[in-house]
Amino acid sequence: MQLKIALPSKGRISDPAVKLLEKAGIGIKDTANRKLFSETYDEDTSVMFTRAADIPEFVADGAADLGITGLDLIEEKEADVEILEDLNFGSAKLVLAVPEDSKINNILDIDNGAIVATEFPNLTKKYLKNKGINVKIVELSGSTEIAPFIGVADIVADLTSTGTTLKMNHLKIIDTILESSIKLIANKESFKDKNEKIEAIRTGIKGVLDAEGKKLVMMNVNKESLEDVKKAMPGLTGPTVSQVVSNEDIVAVQAVVDEREVFNTVNRLKKIGAKDILVVPIERII
Ligand SMILES: Nc1ncnc2c1ncn2[C@@H]1O[C@H](COP(=O)(O)OP(=O)(O)OP(=O)(O)O)[C@@H](O)[C@H]1O
């Protein structure tokens, strides 16, 4: 059964999306000559590269079975897709912002008929309409921050993550329309008809996400210190202990440890008498 995944061809989420698939074991063949369609190392799975903003529609209408794109773009297009996983990258907020010296401080200060410049006309209009405010939308395709300063709009609805762009342009946030991040999405029919394959891919991807920020810590331990070592190593399901064949007094111990705890855990283990400690990166936890 053939499965097609739509990936962002350019922009900030393209590389992370490709790398995520790679780590999940569905690496793209011939990345040097990236084409619009590419094969992967899984012979049943191919990828297509398109703009992130088009992926919700392509997945909704079945041009692709799976896709990786932002929640903002999915909601803007009102794409009828199955959202399978949050992928833990590309978080941004769609906010309403006005010049720092504006008298508008929250949405209640917005006059009916005010003009809002945005790349997200549907989301913006719907959000404000729900609050009983009718605005006029000017749809721009980028650099919306400039709009209030050239007399094109009173307000902007734009994405922000670090906040640098808003600050640089002397804009203040007055409200948040949507908190977005990147999602794995599926076509609804495909999700039923190709469920087994889709679940296998989802499991691979989840494995990568679960491994993020985790290390495998391995060491040799004298049997009499084993109980102390076990206590010092939290691990996911407790450490794995195996006999070292060449020396009956020594066991090999390994456990998954949170990256942030590795430094202290290793120091504790050394004090207890652990030897040959290895800290190893983990690609996937299935
Ligand atoms: N700081 C940010 N600004 C804009 N989009 C962001 C930001 N952080 C994450 N994203 C997310 O990235 C996705 C945008 O993907 P897109 O391919 O349009 O990238 P881009 O880098 O903005 O490209 P473009 O050159 O077309 O502006 C959206 O889902 C958006 O929510």
Ligand SMILES: O=P(O)(O)OC[C@H]1O[C@H](OP(=O)(O)OP(=O)(O)O)[C@H](O)[C@@H]1O
């Ligand atoms: O909070 P920050 O980290 O500063 O990021 C926000 C900025 O990044 C995006 O622009 P992008 O680079 O995609 O350019 P564009 O406006 O042409 O889409 C977004 O539209 C903001 O302008």
Ligand SMILES: [Mg+2]
């Ligand atoms: Mg952009």
